[in-house]
Amino acid sequence: MRIAVLVSGGGTNLQAIIDSINEGRITNTEICLVYSNNPKAYAIERAKKAGIPYVVKSPKEFENRQEFNEALLQILKDADPDLIVLAGCLVVIPKEVVRAFEGRIINIHPSLIPSFCGTGFYGLKVHEKVLERGARVSGATVHFVDEGTDTGPIILQKPVMVRDDDTAKTLQRRIMEQAEWKIMPMAIDLLANNKVKVEGNKVVIEDYDQNIVDSL
Numbered sequence: 273m274r275i276a277v278l279v280s281g282g283g284t285n286l287q288a289i290i291d292s293i294n295e296g297r298i299t300n301t302e303i304c305l306v307y308s309n310n311p312k313a314y315a316i317e318r319a320k321k322a323g324i325p326y327v328v329k330s331p332k333e334f335e336n337r338q339e340f341n342e343a344l345l346q347i348l349k350d351a352d353p354d355l356i357v358l359a360g361c362l363v364v365i366p367k368e369v370v371r372a373f374e375g376r377i378i379n380i381h382p383s384l385i386p387s388f389c390g391t392g393f394y395g396l397k398v399h400e401k402v403l404e405r406g407a408r409v410s411g412a413t414v415h416f417v418d419e420g421t422d423t424g425p426i427i428l429q430k431p432v433m434v435r436d437d438d439t440a441k442t443l444q445r446r447i448m449e450q451a452e453w454k455i456m457p458m459a460i461d462l463l464a465n466n467k468v469k470v471e472g473n474k475v476v477i478e479d480y481d482q483n484i485v486d487s488l
């Protein structure tokens with residue numbers, strides 16, 4: 273399975289995917305492209321080190337958003353991935369892309385959807401809201417991308433307990449380490465091995481066992 277990974281920041285989820293492929297936790301998969309809107313994204317350095325083709329194209333380089341959207345669609349069509357993986361991608365994915373790759377785009381969100389998600393919930397803001405609300409449990413979710421924001425069918429989730437002494441940063445880091453970097457590779461491997469199907473708004477995973485997810 274060819275995957276294109278879309279990034280905007282540090283690329284630790286990209287690195288988890290690279291490492292999982294190299295260590296055999298993800299099979300039948302190759303990263304055919306890393307795309308970033310942000311030329312300063314350390315994720316691009318990670319792609320370079322791993323010898324993965326990359327493209328950096330910022331919306332700022334275009335007269336208007338529509339021209340950027342068309343350019344992004346062409347970049348992805350040229351790469352011809354079987355799956356698009358949003359790994360900390362802060363660019364709003366254009367409807368043209370969602371439609372062209374319907375059912376073949378996944379995203380990692382740093383909370384247990386449908387809590388603390390949707391427009392405006394990204395990066396540290398998510399964890400600030402969790403602490404503000406006094407939630408005892410948070411975590412991460414891998415879901416299919418549809419034309420909404422964080423609204424597509426849920427593939428995997430992993431809970432992470434919130435600690436009384438947590439700051440947004442410590443919670444973010446623990447969710448990345450204990451949840452994101454585990455369930456994103458697992459979701460990709462399940463998809464690469466045809467273990468996932470969508471029935472209505474639910475995802476059915478062959479031989480699914482949440483204990484395996486929790487034990488990761």
Ligand code: GRF
Nearest residue numbers: 281282283284285360381382
């Ligand atoms: C992660 O927290 C992810 O959940 C969110 O953006 C962050 C990306 O981190 N979507 P990285 O670029 O993968 O390190």
